[in-house]
Amino acid sequence: MKSAPKIAIVGAGPVGSLAALYAAQRGFEVELYELRPDYDAKGRAIYAIDRAGLNERLLDILDSMPNVKLLFNHKLTGADFCTQKAWFERKDCISPDSGRPQEIEISFDLMIGADGAHSAVRYHLMKFSRMDYQQEYIDTLWCEFYLPPRKLSEGEYRETAFRISPNHLHIWPGQDFMFIAIPSEVSPILYPRLT
Ligand SMILES: Cc1cc2nc3c(=O)[nH]c(=O)nc-3n(C[C@H](O)[C@H](O)[C@H](O)COP(=O)(O)OP(=O)(O)OC[C@H]3O[C@@H](n4cnc5c(N)ncnc54)[C@H](O)[C@@H]3O)c2cc1C
Missing domain, CATH: 3.50.50.60 (FAD/NAD(P)-binding domain)
Known part of the structure; x- marks a missing residue:
């Protein structure tokens, strides 16, 4: 076969x-x-x-x-x-x-x-094969920050651990830059060094 x-x-x-x-x-x-x-x-x-x-x-x-x-x-x-x-x-x-x-x-x-x-x-x-290719870089760099969650007291909901609202995309525009915050659940199993 x-x-x-x-x-x-x-x-x-x-x-x-x-x-x-x-x-x-x-x-x-x-x-x-x-x-x-x-x-x-x-x-x-x-x-x-x-x-x-x-x-x-x-x-x-x-x-x-x-x-x-x-x-x-x-x-x-x-x-x-x-x-x-x-x-x-x-x-x-x-x-x-x-x-x-x-x-x-x-x-x-x-x-x-x-x-x-x-x-x-x-x-x-x-x-x-004869093929054209072009690569352009944008004149912008990026930097990443991590805001650790607040420690929860007994009986508090998980969502309240977020430092900023977890239900929104946060954007602070600037002249030549912008700051974006995207709340996300980061699993301590995947990223043990963050815990
Ligand atoms: C700073 C930054 C932030 C981003 N943020 C987001 C975001 O929030 N959301 C989103 O959707 N996208 C985001 N992106 C874009 C996203 O990362 C890419 O679109 C996506 O990773 C492209 O996937 P890919 O599989 O084509 O390439 P890649 O993810 O680059 O994967 C290519 C793979 O090929 C392997 N490889 C390379 N050369 C060889 C070789 N010679 N032999 C064998 N293996 C090789 C590499 O190790 C790599 O694992 C971001 C990109 C950057 C740079």
Whole structure:
């Protein structure tokens, strides 16, 4: 029996995870390669919405599917779209001779580049096909603050722990900047260092 086409997805962020889920549900053989270890490398997350939790949930669903392989610590270093082969560095597997990460070669029927703003897939695709690409940076930086909740006394409702109203998006516009506060439930299981 002919096996299902193999889709190699590079990047297990929200886009890669969701693409993997759709492909797996349609019966493709899916391999999801991600350069980081299982979840955020530095234990950081942007708390505005709990994307870390959403991403974890997607990866947990994928992990339970028989036609999906999750490969963390795999960094795409090269891709040849003529021969449909790609190369990954295994960051968790250092060769004793060279002291460098081991490289593996894979083959694929289709590759999806979901490896973010500095996409390596796009870089290699540009050598294969004539495509235009433009990247523009906005002249703005961001900084994130965390307002810890108030300690609750016995019998108080959870919502009253918020320092600002939990039912509103708070925006303080300035001339060249703005300050936004987005109340969110941050799970102490996901972010133990905050408790
Ligand atoms: C400061 C900031 C605040 C934001 N706030 C919000 C918000 O509040 N709400 C919201 O919806 N969006 C927000 N966004 C946007 C959101 O983060 C992005 O739209 C989203 O992460 C894009 O998802 P993605 O899967 O395309 O890429 P990414 O999330 O960047 O995922 C790409 C993945 O590919 C992996 N990767 C990269 N290179 C390779 C390689 N060579 N080999 C293997 N794997 C590789 C990376 O490790 C990464 O896990 C914010 C973005 C920023 C920068």
